[in-house]
Amino acid sequence: MTPQSTTQQRTETVERTMRPWGWYETVSEVTGNKIKRIQVAPGQQLSLQKHSQRAEHWVVTKGTARITLGDKEFDLTPGQHCDIAMGQVHRLANQSDETVEIVEVQFGSYLGEDDIVRLEDHYGRV
Numbered sequence: 001m002t003p004q005s006t007t008q009q010r011t012e013t014v015e016r017t018m019r020p021w022g023w024y025e026t027v028s029e030v031t032g033n034k035i036k037r038i039q040v041a042p043g044q045q046l047s048l049q050k051h052s053q054r055a056e057h058w059v060v061t062k063g064t065a066r067i068t069l070g071d072k073e074f075d076l077t078p079g080q081h082c083d084i085a086m087g088q089v090h091r092l093a094n095q096s097d098e099t100v101e102i103v104e105v106q107f108g109s110y111l112g113e114d115d116i117v118r119l120e121d122h123y124g125r126v
Contacts, residue, residue, distance in 0.1 A: 020123040021046055022099070034106040038092070040065070045093035047121035054108030054115060056084040058092070063100035066093040089119060 014025045014037075021044035028035040040046065048068065058067070059081040067074055067082055068091040076082060084090045086108065094100040108115075118125060 020044070022094075024104075027103075029111065032107065032109070034111045036104045036106070037061075038102050038104055040092060040094040040100045040102075042094055042097050042099065045122065046091055047116070047118040047123075047125065048089060048091045049119060050087055050089050050117050051108070051115045052087060052117065053110040054106045055086045056090075056107070057105040058082050058084065059103045059105075061101045061103055063094065063098050064096050065100045065102060066095050067091070068093070 014027060016023050016025050022038070022040045024036045024038045026034060026036050045066075058065075058076075060076045060078050062078060065076045067076055068089070069082060069084065070089055092100070092102065
């Protein structure tokens with residue numbers, strides 16, 4: 001008789017949502033927080049935006065991300081991070097020839113995609 005393995009392999013399918021700038025995947029969502037993987041294609045950027053019901057924490061995992069945070073602009077590389085306060089104007093851009101990836105952790109009472117106020121968008125979204 002052979003002993004049975006007590007470990008099980010678990011595979012989850014994560015839905016990828018395509019955007020004109022790249023894509024995102026929601027990795028986890030529970031009450032009060034959501035975790036996403038975001039990839040921004042070379043030469044692309046998210047809209048200049050703010051949120052009224054959530055704060056965010058971004059960690060760069062690949063490439064060099066150009067961050068706009070309020071009236072400041074700076075670059076982050078893998079392992080570096082920034083915090084975005086609720087209501088703070090922000091943007092993520094990729095000015096390089098390689099993809100940029102980040103992990104985004106959202107915190108707040110409401111985490112829906114419709115809590116985005118776009119102040120500027122290169123893709124004509126409102």
